[in-house]
Amino acid sequence: AIQLTQSPSSLSASVGDRVTITCRASQGISSALAWYQQKPGKAPKLLIYDASSLESGVPSRFSGSGSGTDFTLTISSLQPEDFATYYCQQFNNDALITFGQGTRLEIK
Amino acid sequence: QLQLQESGPGLVKPSETLSLTCTVSGGSISSSRYYWGWMRQPPGKGLEWIGSIYYSGSTYYNPSLKSRVTISVDTSKNQFSLKLSSVTAADTAVYYCASQIQLWFFDYWGQGTLVTVSS
Numbered sequence: 001a002i003q004l005t006q007s008p009s010s011l012s013a014s015v016g017d018r019v020t021i022t023c024r025a026s027q028g029i030s031s032a033l034a035w036y037q038q039k040p041g042k043a044p045k046l047l048i049y050d051a052s053s054l055e056s057g058v059p060s061r062f063s064g065s066g067s068g069t070d071f072t073l074t075i076s077s078l079q080p081e082d083f084a085t086y087y088c089q090q091f092n093n094d095a096l097i098t099f100g101q102g103t104r105l106e107i108k
Numbered sequence: 109q110l111q112l113q114e115s116g117p118g119l120v121k122p123s124e125t126l127s128l129t130c131t132v133s134g135g136s137i138s139s140s141r142y143y144w145g146w147m148r149q150p151p152g153k154g155l156e157w158i159g160s161i162y163y164s165g166s167t168y169y170n171p172s173l174k175s176r177v178t179i180s181v182d183t184s185k186n187q188f189s190l191k192l193s194s195v196t197a198a199d200t201a202v203y204y205c206a207s208q209i210q211l212w213f214f215d216y217w218g219q220g221t222l223v224t225v226s227s
Contacts, residue, residue, distance in 0.1 A: 001171065034213035036155075043204055043217035044155065055215070087155055091212040095168045097145070097157035 002026055004088050006100035012108040017078045021103045023071045023088035032091045035064055035073045038102075039084045047086075048073065083107050110134045112205050112218035119224050120199075126192040126223055130205030137186045138163040143208040144188045146179060148201040149220075156201075160208055161188055168211065195225045 003026040013019050023033065031051035036044035046055045048064035051071055061076040075082055088100040116128035130144070137144065145160040159169040161179045169177050173192070181188040192199060202222050206214035 032212065036214075038155075043206075043220050044214075045217075046213060046215050049209075049213045049215075089155075089213060095160075095211045096171070097160070097211075099155040099157065102154045 001096055002029060002090055002092055002094075002098055004090055004098055004100035006086075006088060006103050008103060009101065010104040010106065012106045013078055014108045015078050015080055019075045019078055019105065021073045021086055021105075023066075023073070023100050025069045025071070025090055028068045029090045029092045031067045032093070033064075033066070033071050034089045034091065035062075036087045036089065037082075037084045038087065044087060078105075080107075110207050110216040112207065112216055114203060114205050114218045114221040116221065116223070118222060119226065120195055121227050122196055122225055123194055126190070126195050126199060126203075126225075128190045128203055128205075128221065128223070130188050130190075130218060132186045132188075132207070137181065137188065138183050141209065143168075143211055144181065145206050145208045145214060146190045147204045147206065147214075148199075149204070150198075150201045158190065158192075158203075160211060197225050199223070200225045 005024045007022045033051045035048040038044040047058050047062050052064045063074050086103045111133045113131045120126045143160045146158040149155050159179045161167045176193045178191040202220040204220045206217040208214050
């Protein structure tokens, strides 16, 4: 099964900062990657799919890039509501889904 | 837009079978666009995919859970269900259902339901 490794596992940042989270796949997955945001006690929310496509209604400060094995989620200017845990998820063509272990984004 | 709602017992005894149902509203479970998936999240931990089903009944399961999992669909009720057998404390988690574009990413999620395995 394809494994996803996110880095860092946790991150402290300030409002207005530019933040980048990395997700590395154990084998190439083309652009078959999504990013989710999860706040405490809530279900995950889809932010990015196909590595770089912004889900409808998601602020443009969120962006995704990468293909193959290395992917990034960037938040261009952190807002107070962005402090949450972020997960990557791969959907390669073997129909087996895996998630990264998560990156917790905290207020500095 | 789609809405999903999980339902089922919040407490299950060890060795018994966990059973949950997800009710879909705002759209048809028979849509060719969607698969329907189950995920879980143990307290304080990350997300784990359990499996997915198409309205026709085709299923895909996480290999680590496959021997204990059954996912089924009832198109007449616009519902799909999860059964997890021989549960232990390690199966204590918040269980989520979600709509899955093809077999790709999950765009709508239920609110989640906590299932505790304890005697």
